[in-house]
Amino acid sequence: MSERDIERRWWKEAVVYQIYPRSFNDSDGDGIGDIPGIVEKVEYLDDLGVDVVWLCPVYDSPNADNGYDIRDYRAIMDEFGTMADWETLLDELHARDIKLIMDLVVNHTSDEHEWFVRSRVEEEGYEDFYWWREGRDADEVSWSAKEGPEGEAPPNAWKSFFGGPAWAYDDGREEWYLHLFDVKQPDLNWENPRVRDEVFDMMEWWFDKGIDGFRMDVINLVSKPDGLPNDPEDPFGGAMSQSTNGPRIHEFLSEMSERVLDDEYLTVGEMLGPEMPMAHARRYLDPDEDGLSMLFHFEHMLLDRGDAIWERGEWALSDLKAVFNRWDEGLEEVGWNSLYLNNHDQPRMVSRFGNDGEYRRESAKLLGTLLHTLRGTPYIYQGEELGMTNYPFDSLDEFRDVDTLNPLRNAIADGDVESFDAVKEVVRANSRDNARTPVQWSSDPNAGFTDGEPWIPVNPNYEEVNIESERRDDDSVWHYYRDLISLRSEYDVVVYGEYDPLFPDDDTVWVYTRTLTGEESDEQLLVALNFSDDEVAVGLSEVVTSDHATLLIGNYGDGGDGDAGADAEGELAAGDLHLRPWEARVYHHER
Structure with a gap:
């Protein structure tokens, strides 16, 4: 590439640091990380050298899915603090030239959101804010719901990504509603223009408060096809194959771009699915079409996964390279890549792609080198910069994640899995909870994360792997990450x-x-x-x-x-x- 061909954008040259608030730093001793706890560590983020913080959901939520079930988009969850605390965080970050992007979760809401409360009683104007359907005769299908009227099955055979049917029956409305995720996360009906109006108004409200962009949760699911057809080839009965990159997805995102977005915002769309067609990816990122800055795909995250949490796939380094090579070539002329190997939904990268035993330090640095020298914007997930590892889960009681617990409990109940112990090694390697154990700040009790009882266990290796000790060691993973981050500002070739x-x-x-x-x-x-x-x-x-x-x-x-x-x-x-x-x-x- 020639310097003359460079199209500079601040978000191309940035390094993004992802914070999962519940596990970052607890300021009040209740065992749950919070916004004041993040404020206490802003100086740490500045010392590390990151340019952007991506803040996972801090909105008001009943917490069925750790904040991804939102009850009020314009309020802060009590456990995390207040709106004044959030405003302080924004000010402290901006004072250090660190930008802030928020999580946008608009494929679904909580079933306690006022829109759903109004929709389930068919209040005028809210009747079709969500996907409501009548059920089928259970005698006409091969399986029936575990809940619902006797003799009635869900509207189709779609299965939730968290296990069980993708439909729940509401006794009051006497209809079924769609939930691709947890039963408390009903899917919004984006076919309704009023839904889009509400979403876009909410986004504009946050931009007016001063944020610098959004990470858009499972945004390519918001368009569903007419008739919601089944797909027997899909492990989820059609929920995955029929919902991803739906028929009006580009129309909806182009409308969002035209009405709300600006190319100076950082917008990254999480795109669910086993393989993203490059034609779709290019449309998502083309400034003349949907206009997103970048996207998260899952191709490399699925190389070692089977269809279920207790199944494992085989992969080789050439497979991993092929994914990254395909995306660099596919987006070269029109888009920009995001670079990540772990996040709040994925196991720790040094345990998954490296060697978290004898060569933990070396392989953590190597994986960081990869992410910071490929073409694209690197994302650091909290704790990655010290080489944090997976947790040695030994019982189901130690897990908190519905995406682990629900499918596994259902499989055990149905006889598909003998017991947790029978699949323990694979489940402990695959679970999202690996990423959600508290950040290891020091060798103090609970890794310095909290003075109370942590909401999820702390990794027992915290006495060896912690920020305090790594900052004292010039050859640590932490110092190596600082050096990697600084290269982006020193050498244009690293970025462009x-x-x-x-x-x-x-x-x-x-x-x-x-x-x-x-x-x-x-x-x-x-x-x-x-x-x-x-x-x-x-x-x-x-x-x-x-x-x-x-x-x-x-x-x-x-x-x-x-x-x-x-x-x-x-x-x-x-x-x-x-x-x-x-x-x-x-x-x-x-x-």
């Missing part, structure tokens, strides 16, 4: 350089270049990552275009065999690069 993958079929090493052509010189990075517990040699004689290279950053802290960068020229000139277990190196040179 063209990505060229090497050895795409190799299942041990991931090697690529990033190239930026300037008016006076060409700048290039060579990134070499060893995804194994063994030392490897990488032959580069046919791909390295210069032996005048500097080791920009490396995760072993010694540049290979001595001081950082000391052997860079000689090793590259020799044509072979020797990488130690989970070693990452980034070379920089001008061609």
Whole structure:
């Protein structure tokens, strides 16, 4: 890519830090993280060097799904604080030039939201705010609901992503309502223009308060097809295949863009589904169409997953590379990528894609190197910057997440799974609760997260893995992340350089270049990552275009065999690069 071709945007050059408030920092000793607790740590975020905070939902909610079931979009949950606390947080972040984006959860609300309360009694103007349907004769279908009138089955065979039918029967209205997620999360009917008006008005209200954008929760589910057809090939009966990227999705998002959004806002759409068609992705991101800044897809997150929480898939490094390579190429001309390997809905990346035992530190740094040197905007999930690991769950009592508990309990009750112990190893690896254990601030009791009883157990390795100790150790994961973050402001090639993958079929090493052509010189990075517990040699004689290279950053802290960068020229000139277990190196040179 040429410097002349760069279309600069602040959100392309930024690093985003995701905060899951319930588990970040507790200020009042009730065991639940809160907004004043985040305010206490704003200086920490500034020291780390991040540019944006993505705040998971803090809205008023009965908490059926940890805040993703919203009762009032314009109020703050009591457990998290007050609107005044939120305003203080915004001011403290903006005072340090850190932007704030909020979670937008508008595929569904809580069943306690006033819209649903009015809809279930068919108040005028609210009758079809949600998806209400009459049931079917249970004798005419192969299965029936666990709840509902005798002899009546749900309107179709769709299953909830959290287990069980995707429909619940309401005794008052005597109809079924659709809930793709928890029974307390009824889906909004975006076909109703009044629903869209309300959503857009709410978004404008938050923009007026000073936020810098939205992360849009499962936004590609908001358009459902006529007739809500079944799909026997879909593990969810059609709920997934028929709801993702629905017939009017681009119309709805284009309307949102025209009425509410601005290209100076950061807008990232979470796009559910096993594989996002690139044609849809390009329309979501094209400034002349839907105009989102970027999106979250799930292709790399599903490589090691089966259809259920207790099932595992097989994957190789070449599969992971293929996903990232496809997305870089697919969006090159029209869009921008988001870069992540974990978040509040995914296990810890060092336990999933790295080695959280002997090489925890090295592999955590390597994975960070990958995310911060690919083309796109990197997202750091809280605790990632210390190499936090999965929790060693030993019983169902330790879990809190409905996405783990509901499907597993249903499967045990139906006889599909013998017991938790029979599937424990896979469930403990897959559960979203791995990401939701408290941030490990120190070696104090409860990892310094709270003076009370934490709402979810603290990972027992907190005495070894914590922010206080890592900030004292210059060779820690935390300090390495600071260095990675700073590279984006120092080198345009890290942000805007063209990505060229090497050895795409190799299942041990991931090697690529990033190239930026300037008016006076060409700048290039060579990134070499060893995804194994063994030392490897990488032959580069046919791909390295210069032996005048500097080791920009490396995760072993010694540049290979001595001081950082000391052997860079000689090793590259020799044509072979020797990488130690989970070693990452980034070379920089001008061609």
